[in-house]
Amino acid sequence: MGKTSAQKIFAAHLIDTQGEDISILSLDRVFCHEITTPIAINDLIERGKDRVFDADKIKAVIDHVTPAKDSKTAEQGKIMRDWARRQGIRDFFDIGENGVCHALFPEKGFVRPGFTVIMGDSHTCTHGAFCAFAAGVGTTDLEVGILKGVCSFKTPETLKITVSGTLRKGVYAKDVILAIIARLGVNGATNRVIEFTGEVIDSFSMEERMTLCNMAIEAGGTSGICYPDMTTVDYLWEFIKDDYTDKEAALADYIRWKADDDAQYADTVTIDVSDLVPVSTFGYKPDQVRPIDEFDSTPVDQVYIGSCTNGRIEDLRAAAAVLKGGKIADGVRGVLSPATPDVYRQAMKEGLIEIFMDAGFCITNPTCGACLGMSNGVLASGEVCASTTNRNFNGRMGKGGMVHLMSPASAAATALTGVLTSAPQDKGE
Amino acid sequence: MGATHETFSGKVLFLDRDDINTDEIIPAKYLTEITKTALKPYLLEDLKLEGFDPARDISDTQVIVTRSNFGCGSSREHAPWALEVNGINLVIAQDFSRIFRQNMYNCGMMAVELSAEQIEQLFSRFSQGPCTLRTDLAAMTFTFSSTGRESLTLPFSISGFDRTLVEAGGWVEFADSSY
Structure with missing residues (x-):
């Protein structure tokens, strides 16, 4: 056998x-x-x-x-x-x-x-x-x-x-x-x-x-x-x-x-993922998932890009491609934490850090930080975060905060509009 | 610590929810503590459960009875420790996350699974009033009792290895002498 x-x-x-x-x-x-x-x-x-x-x-x-x-x-x-x-x-x-x-x-x-x-x-x-x-x-x-x-x-x-x-x-x-x-x-x-x-x-x-x-x-x-x-x-x-x-x-x-x-x-x-569209979590468990386009207009206070899930160079490239030339929506805070010094250095070489900064993101050093509500972007009670991390548990990024998990490209799209927004897709296929 | 019947007996706290995660059991912001006792005031601080008030409901509790997938999420052993320093050495559930369950036995504590039907029976019969549990480690039985209710004795089982860890008081001494 x-x-x-x-x-x-x-x-x-x-x-x-x-x-x-x-x-x-x-x-x-x-x-x-x-x-x-x-x-x-x-x-x-x-x-x-x-x-x-x-x-x-x-x-x-x-x-x-x-x-x-x-x-x-x-x-x-x-x-x-x-x-x-x-x-x-x-x-x-x-x-x-x-x-x-x-x-x-x-x-x-x-x-x-x-x-x-x-x-x-x-x-x-x-x-x-x-x-x-x-x-x-x-x-x-x-x-x-x-x-x-x-x-x-x-x-x-x-x-x-x-x-x-x-x-x-x-x-x-x-x-x-x-x-x-x-x-x-x-x-x-x-x-x-x-x-x-x-x-x-x-x-x-x-x-x-x-x-x-x-x-x-x-x-x-x-x-x-x-x-x-x-x-x-x-x-x-x-x-x-x-x-x-x-x-x-x-x-x-x-x-x-x-x-x-x-x-x-x-x-x-x-x-079969051929029909899969960009998704986000809702609620407090990571199995509560639905297409981002099916959310009612959901304003966010913060967008967080980083973590062991999605803080690598390909993630930063995907997010920067969406952000390029754009500005974060009024009232939204953007936090980028490249996951390692090499990712940070490579992102600088490729001009990605500049794109994030031009859009209005704060760049933090590599750290787990906000993902588990430790530092560098903890939420206040009642605040909502679009995040590329891995857990949307109650209180995970700060007591009383709500976390929506999604891809870096969807998080970037959300930063630009200020409401949960799908990564740019091919329409009408 | 050496297991006794008393270690695993006492007043029961019922938590009527699936998927209670370790962030709810002990929020990450307290993981900067480097002693177990410092965790005591924060147990279940972020539990999302209607009507639950940690300050009121945890005191003098020795046992938790809950539903499915207790202890999911983070691997933090601070979750069993936060229970332990509050005098809770036994959690009974339909099932557990792998890491939490292992952490409990590694600390010489017990995470015991009962069937969904048995858990339901415990909730329906005992969760409304004060309930106490008497654990008999030799006979491997739990006896639940509550004033005005007929008491209920249920057999339970744990693996030989889990029992070894409970009796040894945890995994470190056992592993160091065995490997």
Whole structure:
């Protein structure tokens, strides 16, 4: 019987089982940020276990609130800095080099097909775009990961989602994943890995695949996974070129992690996206999704472009293409947070930052900030935000605020009109 | 901490909603705290539930009974910690998000699933008045009681591994001695 990608990765990393369905896996990467790691570090110190399993497999960043906004966040940063120095963690990204973890770590080439990755962050599923098993965990799992390089998982079932058809102009990976979450529900993939496949996924860039896998957790999924192909190899090539004679050899190696044709799935879903239009969430759950054109005129107070979902260079290009030459509507605040320093630098080179600034956007440094109501664009009670982030939970971007999730192009279109507005589309097809 | 019957028994808080997420359980702005006890006043501060008042309803509660997909969203272990420092070590629901559920057992706390029918039965019989739960870890039963109502005993099950974690008081010591 064939295996799914997750089953192959589990089999290659299995070091123990507990009972019938718990697998203890060895970890290739343990990612750390300053919100969930300091308590793990302090607990290890208290237990007399202040050590790490492998300093080279641990990658750490200060990203959620940076630069520090107050004494508490300064303390969190300090705990991370001191720990990274003490433990010899060379890949530690601080002010000037830091960015949103799930955008920064892929850029650095830290994730490879077949890897197991954990982080104390639910959007760790993003890294499944590289055909890795990447899962968000809590601080205790993170702590054990840091200490021992292992993690326990209930052996997950796999849900295969085939995305077919052709995307219309103005419709993006964000619209696709929101449509999928609407179909599955916020609980539809709990304890399951989602394999995304089909012609639309094949045509997606790595950035689009990351947008897709990033939100697997919003349907409850343990990890999203895309199969490795030449797009994967091209993205990773600068990091792996010394390991392989050529790209074909790399692909031949990576392809072993692709699910077998006769793999057994818990469920399979096919979604044709040819008729999909730009969508947004309404309400307080990410499965509450409807076409933007079906909203009654809905004024917004703020437009936020950034995050681990949609703060990469392709996202900024898509938004800037809509904004070019335009001005933000009166009374609307625009906030752009490029997800990493490289994204920021590239956007400057391409003139995108100037387009955003000419339109009236404020540009912040790379940080998670407003996405979770921490800093740099928190909403006041009663305010409405069109956002390229991943969660519209009650209070997520500030107590009493309302968040509408959408693509960067639709967020940009909304900034120009001041009411929820679809990305420009081809009409009359 | 070492599990006892008392750890998982006491007054029950009923939260009649699906998909209660960890942002509602403990808002992100409190994640800058680096001690668990600092989270105590903020439990369920942003819960969207009509008639629910955290200041009034949480005090002296030891158990939560709720519907489906409790603890979805963010991976923050601050959610179980905020429960723990309020004396709540047991959540009973139709089902849980994966990460929240794992975090509970990793902390030596319990997240127990009952069927939708059983959850409905608990809501219809006990959610209107003060309700207390007695957990018997040896017999693996919950006994719900409320003045003027016939008490109800339901069997429950957790996996052997979950039980190991509860008895060990969490995952760190177990993993460090085993791997």
